[in-house]
Amino acid sequence: MLDILILYYSRHGATRQLAQLIARGVESVPGCSARLRTVPAVSTVVEASAPSVPDAGAPYVELADLAQCAGLALGSPTRFGNMAAPLKYFLDTTSNDWLAGNLIGKPACVFTSTSSQHGGNESTLLSMMLPLLHHGMAIIGLPYSEPALSHTSGGGSPYGASHIAGADGRRPIDEHEKALAIAMGKRLAETALKLARPL
Template sequence: MIRIVVLYYSRHGSTQALARQIARGINAVSGCEALLRTVPDIPPSAEPPSDPYLTCDELKNCDGLAMGSPVWFGNMAAPLKHFWDSTTPLWISGALIDKPACVFTSSSSLHGGQESTLQSMQLPLLHHGMLIVGIPYSEPALHTTQSGGTPYGASHLATIPGQLSAEEKTLAQRLGQRLASLSTRLTPAASTSNR
């Protein structure tokens, strides 16, 4: 079974809704399983998380990664950045090299910084040697969307938190399918060098 982590941080549910659509796309690919994971709030919340917190061991042993964050001043949210700051041992060992990864985001306004946030999330993945997967323009919904969706990754315009448009759902699922398909193709080579 190809295991792909869908890691997200969500404050109001919009990024979580996008994560669930990406997971749906991953699970649609034969032999692939999406593991929905989140990170603790800063400071820690008294509310229990809706999905388990990601561990470094789970990240080390995954075959692919989708990572999502709401737009926070054009950047990824601090709890997600804090998690990546703890992954130095994985960087030193090269545990994530050549594993495919994609990113996704949500914002409350159309020009609220979606693309800069997607690019900021790609930076730690590139430093870990991961292979970035985007959404190609062969996806018809990328040409017609009036809300979210970029070549850098799936996105959501959260005018009503958690309610994704048809194009946003389609693009998120297609991104999950593309990530899963690439993970399936790359896993045999990755398993001999990184596990």
């Protein structure tokens, strides 16, 4: 069984919902299982620290999760066209994984949620790819063979699954966004299986 790590940070829940849809896509592929993990919030107060176990949702990621995964889906809400600080903070701690080459050759994809159509979702997806490329991962996107990519009026792009949450953050994930997130997870799992097969 191949373990696919779905690592995300979510402030208001939309990115977490996308992660769950990607997990559904991963688990639709026989031989693959999804491991949902999150990161703690970053505090502006030096003395503040997050509880060692989150109150709800996925457990916090550990560096061992990276080394053990056969593929990675990385998700974050958009913050000024970039990934959120908590996710970036965690990625900045992965130097030993980079030195050991733990992620080289593994497939990866990215996903995001933003408040507006032009709120930086594509630049956020691209910014999340950068550390994954430095780790030597094989980035996969969403091909236009996915019908929802040509019909979406919300989120979704060839760079990865996305969601437009609206100014108040309450717009539900629509059918096209759901279809693309599930397709992204399925494609990631299928790619991981192909890469894991001996030549």
